[in-house]
Structure formats: C-alpha cells, structure tokens
Amino acid sequence: MSEIVDRPTPRRSGSFVTDPRFRALAVQTLTAMAIVWLFWLLIGNARQNLAAQNIATGFGFFSQTAGFGISQTLIPYAEGSTYARAFVVGLLNTLLVSGLGIIFATIIGFAVGIARLSSNALLARLGGAYVETLRNLPLLFQILFWYLAVLGTLPSPRNSTPALGVVYFTNRGILMPRLDFGPGSGLVGWALIAGLIIAVGFYLRASRRRKEGVAVPWRRYALLAVIALPAITFFAAGMPVAIDLPELKGFNFVGGLRVNPEFLALLFALSTYTAAFIAEIVRAGFLAVPRGQWEAANSLGLSRRRTLRLIVAPQSMRLIVPPLTSQYLNLTKNSSLAAAIGYPDFFYVFAGTTLNQTGQAIEIIAVTMAVYLLISLITSFFMNWYNRAVALKGG
Numbered sequence: 008m009s010e011i012v013d014r015p016t017p018r019r020s021g022s023f024v025t026d027p028r029f030r031a032l033a034v035q036t037l038t039a040m041a042i043v044w045l046f047w048l049l050i051g052n053a054r055q056n057l058a059a060q061n062i063a064t065g066f067g068f069f070s071q072t073a074g075f076g077i078s079q080t081l082i083p084y085a086e087g088s089t090y091a092r093a094f095v096v097g098l099l100n101t102l103l104v105s106g107l108g109i110i111f112a113t114i115i116g117f118a119v120g121i122a123r124l125s126s127n128a129l130l131a132r133l134g135g136a137y138v139e140t141l142r143n144l145p146l147l148f149q150i151l152f153w154y155l156a157v158l159g160t161l162p163s164p165r166n167s168t169p170a171l172g173v174v175y176f177t178n179r180g181i182l183m184p185r186l187d188f189g190p191g192s193g194l195v196g197w198a199l200i201a202g203l204i205i206a207v208g209f210y211l212r213a214s215r216r217r218k219e220g221v222a223v224p225w226r227r228y229a230l231l232a233v234i235a236l237p238a239i240t241f242f243a244a245g246m247p248v249a250i251d252l253p254e255l256k257g258f259n260f261v262g263g264l265r266v267n268p269e270f271l272a273l274l275f276a277l278s279t280y281t282a283a284f285i286a287e288i289v290r291a292g293f294l295a296v297p298r299g300q301w302e303a304a305n306s307l308g309l310s311r312r313r314t315l316r317l318i319v320a321p322q323s324m325r326l327i328v329p330p331l332t333s334q335y336l337n338l339t340k341n342s343s344l345a346a347a348i349g350y351p352d353f354f355y356v357f358a359g360t361t362l363n364q365t366g367q368a369i370e371i372i373a374v375t376m377a378v379y380l381l382i383s384l385i386t387s388f389f390m391n392w393y394n395r396a397v398a399l400k401g402g
Contacts, residue, residue, distance in 0.1 A: 014232070023190055026120055028340055032314055034298075041145055044049035047066065047340050049137055053369060054380060056297040056402060057069060057128050061209045063369075066370055068090055068361075068365045068367055068370075069088055069089065069090050069091040070090075070091065071084065071089060071090055071096070071351065071365075072086075072087055072088070072089060073087075073088055073089060073090050073092065073093045073361070073363070073364075074086055074087075074364070075093075075360055077093065077096050077097070077348070077351045077356060078267060078269070078272060078351055079100060079267050079269075079350070079351055080096050080100075081100065081103065082096060082099065083273040084096050093356055093357070093360075094353075094356070094357050094361070094374075096274065096351070096356065097352055097353040097354075097356030097357050098107070098353045098357075098378065099354065100270075100350070100351055100356075101339075101352040101353040101354070101382075102382075104270060104273055104274055104277065104342055104345070104350070104382070105339040105342050105382075106371055107274055107278075108274055108278050108281065108338050108342070109335050109338060110276045111274070111278035111282070112279075112281040112282045112283075112334070112338060113285060113331075114385075115278060115279065115282035115286075116281070116282040116283070116284070116285025116287075116288070117285070117286075118184055119134045119138065119282060119283070119288050119289075120135055120285065120286040120287070120288070120289025120290045120293070121289065121293075121315065122134035123135055123138070123286065123290050123291060124293055124294070124347075126311075127174045129187050129359045131379070134286065134353070137209050137283065137286070138286050138287060140283075140284040141279055141282075142280070142283035142287075144280075144282055146276060146280050146344060147344055147347055149276040149279070150272055150276040150345075150347060150348060151347065152274060152276075153271070153272035153275045154268065154269065154272035155272075157272075157275075158268040158271055158272055159178060159268070160167060160176045160178070161176050161268075162177060162178065163174075163177060163178060163179075164177045164179060164255060164258065164260055165181075165255065165258060165370075173252055173253075175253060175260065176247045177260075178268065179259065179265075179268065180265045180266050180267045180268050180271070181265070181271065182252065182253035182260045182263050182264070182265055183266070183333035184250050184251065184252050184253070184263055184264065185250070185251045185262070185263050185264035186248055186249070186251075187248070187249045187250070188248055189247040189248065189249065189250050190246065190247055191244035191245060191247035192244070192247040192248050194244050194247075194388050195237050195240050195241050195244060195247065195248065196242050197236045198236045198239075198241075199233070199237040199241075199317050200237060201235070202233040202234070202236040202237055203233060203237075204235050205229070205232040205233075205236070206228075206229035206230075206232050207229075209225040209228050209229045209232070210229060212225070212226055213225035229309065234299070251263055251264075266358060269345070269348050269349055269350035272348055272350075273342065273344075273345050273348065273349055273350050273352075275333075277338050277341060277342060280337045280341075281334050281337065281341075283328075284334050284337075285307075285331065285334055286332055288330045289323075289327060290326055291326070292323035292324070292326040292327035293315070293319055293320075295323060295325050295326050296318075296319050296323050300318055300319065300322065301319070302312060302319075303318075304317075314397060315332040325394070328390060328393060328394040329394060331390070332386070332387060332390040332394075334390070335386055335390065336383050336386055336387070339379075339382055339383065339386065340379060340383075342354075343386075346359055348364065353375075353378065354375065357371060357374070357375060358371055358372065359376045
C-alpha cells in the first residue's frame with residue numbers, strides 16, 4: 008500500500024491584474040471617479056450657462072424682498088418680507104395640512120377598516136364601497152371635486168346662515184369664533200400642559216398597578232386635572248382669553264377665524280384618499296391575528312369591542328405600522344398637489360413663485376429636495392421608534 012505524502016500547494020504567481028479582489032476594487036474606484044468627473048462637468052457647464060445669462064448663483068436671494076402675498080400665513084408675513092420668510096410660511100402650511108391630514112386619515116382609516124370587518128353586512132359593504140371608490144379615483148380629481156363641486160357651491164357671505172349661531176359656511180371659507188389671548192394667557196397654557204402631564208402620570212401609575220393585578224381608577228382624576236387646573240388659572244389670571252366673533256360688514260366678514268376653502272379642499276381630499284389605503288392595511292392587520300385569539304376572547308366572555316381593543320389591536324399593530332409609515336410619507340408628498348387649487352404650501356410658494364421670480368432653479372430645487380427628504384426621514388424615524396416599541400421582545 009503506497010504512502011500518501013502531503014505536498015505543499017504551489018503558490019499562484021499571478022499579478023494584481025489577475026486578482027479578483029483587486030479588479031473589483033479597481034472597477035469600483037474608476038466608476039466612482041467617472042461619476043464625480045461627470046458631475047463636475049455638469050456643474051461647470053451649468054455655471055458657465057448661468058454666467059452667460061447673467062443669472063446669479065448662491066443662496067443670497069433668501070435675504071431679498073419677496074414682493075408677493077400669501078393667502079394663508081401662520082406667522083406674520085407681508086409683501087415686503089424676505090424670501091426666507093416666505094420659505095418658512097410655505098413650510099409651516101405644508102406641515103399643518105400634512106399633520107392634520109395624517110391625524111384625520113388615521114382616524115377615518117381605522118374606522119373604515121374595522122367597519123369592513125363588522126358582522127353587519129350593510130356596514131361592511133359601505134366600508135368596501137368607500138375603499139374601492141376613493142382609492143381608484145385620482146387624487147387630483149378628488150382635490151378639484153372638493154374645491155369646485157363642494158366648497159365652491161356654498162353660499163356667498165351675505166347669503167349664508169350661521170350654524171350654531173356663530174359658524175358660517177361660505178364659498179370664501181368657514182368663519183368661526185377666534186380666541187384672542189391677552190396678558191396672562193401664557194399661564195393658562197402652562198396650566199394646561201401641567202394638567203396633561205399629571206393625567207399621563209395617573210395613566211402610567213394605573214398601568215403599573217394593573218400589571219400587579221390591582222385595578223386603579225384614573226380617568227376621572229386625569230380629566231379633573233386637565234380641566235380644573237387650567238380653569239382655576241384662567242379665573243385667577245383675570246380671564247385673559249377673549250372670544251372674537253365673525254361679523255358681516257358689507258360683502259364679507261370681519262373678525263373671527265377664517266379657514267380658506269383651498270386648505271379645506273386639500274385637507275379633505277388628502278385625508279379621505281389616504282384613509283382608503285389605511286383601511287385596507289388595518290383590515291389586513293386584524294385578519295392576520297390568528298383566529299384562535301378571537302375564539303379565546305369569546306370563550307372568556309369578552310365583547311367584540313373589548314376583543315378588538317385589548318387583544319387584536321395590540322397584536323396587529325406590529326403588522327400595521329410599517330405600511331402605515333409609507334402612507335404617511337405619501338400623504339406628505341401628495342400635499343404638493345396644492346398648486347392645482349392655489350393653496351400656498353411649501354412647493355407652491357418656494358418651488359413655484361420663488362423660482363419664477365429669482366430664476367435660481369438649481370438652488371431652489373436642491374433645497375426643495377432636501378426639505379421633503381428631511382420631513383420623510385423624521386416621519387420614518389418616529390414611526391420606526393414606535394414600531395420597535397410595539398414589537399415583540401425576543402426571550
């Protein structure tokens with residue numbers, strides 16, 4: 008029997024060119040250099056063209072006078088304000104309609120999604136009709152529908168009749184009472200914040216005691232803290248908050264709070280359209296909970312409402328949150344369709360009017376991209392944080 012002798016493996020005498028790792032690194036390096044060189048050429052070409060057309064570059068235009076008005080502002084603004092001020096006004100308008108749209112879309116979506124699971128055939132079919140109708144119609148069409156066919160048909164200010172004696176629905180918007188905050192009203196606000204903190208403390212304490220098997224009533228005490236503390240502060244500060252009612256003078260109203268029809272149309276369309284998609288996400292999340300969980304709750308004598316709230320909803324949220332985040336991001340980006348009805352959102356004010364007046368397309372488009380990216384990243388961060396909070400912790 009021949010003896011097997013281990014022989015050393017001969018070393019390959021290849022060069023760096025034949026090394027696959029070196030070749031991969033070289034190809035990636037050359038590709039990156041080509042991309043950087045291409046962008047450098049594009050930037051240089053853009054600078055030459057802008058210089059030839061006497062178009063200024065840089066971000067110095069932010070300090071220039073805007074010279075145009077904005078129909079809805081959450082902070083003081085006038086035509087003599089700067090482009091930077093207009094930038095902030097448009098951004099706040101976008102955040103306002105997006106934030107309210109997310110809240111309303113979530114409420115409507117959860118309600119419709121639960122309705123689709125109802126044992127009541129009529130309620131389930133109405134929920135199905137809502138979803139199939141709204142999610143299959145273009146969003147721009149729905150915005151125009153609310154703006155032209157609904158809000159546009161409301162009566163003029165002189166022909167409007169008040170609802171509840173103080174609210175007027177007109178084709179120029181909804182007029183309602185406005186709170187005027189005088190000296191000392193800040194104390195009332197701090198008292199309200201303190202009441203909310205105390206209410207949260209009651210809830211957390213009750214949650215800890217519930218885990219120990221002890222039921223502690225907390226709702227009445229929390230409600231008392233939220234209502235009583237600001238009320239006592241309000242009267243102690245001399246009632247610094249007054250109510251300004253809308254009043255018809257001539258052909259229009261003065262005073263009060265006016266909610267523009269452009270804002271309402273965009274808010275209604277974004278909320279109802281996104282809610283149709285959220286409803287399907289909620290329905291799928293609830294159906295993903297094993298049937299045995301429902302049957303176990305029924306065997307314990309829990310009502311359907313308590314089963315959904317205490318058993319099904321907490322388990323389904325782990326499946327609902329990730330696609331829900333995408334719908335929130337879509338709603339924020341879809342708010343840029345406000346330009347179709349003249350609502351002064353960030354895109355309309357900055358990437359529209361400001362771009363047309365200054366002509367600095369590169370800077371404005373870059374800032375617009377950065378702003379929408381930042382809003383999306385912040386939204387994703389908070390939703391991912393909540394998703395980790397409700398996720399099952401591995402043992």
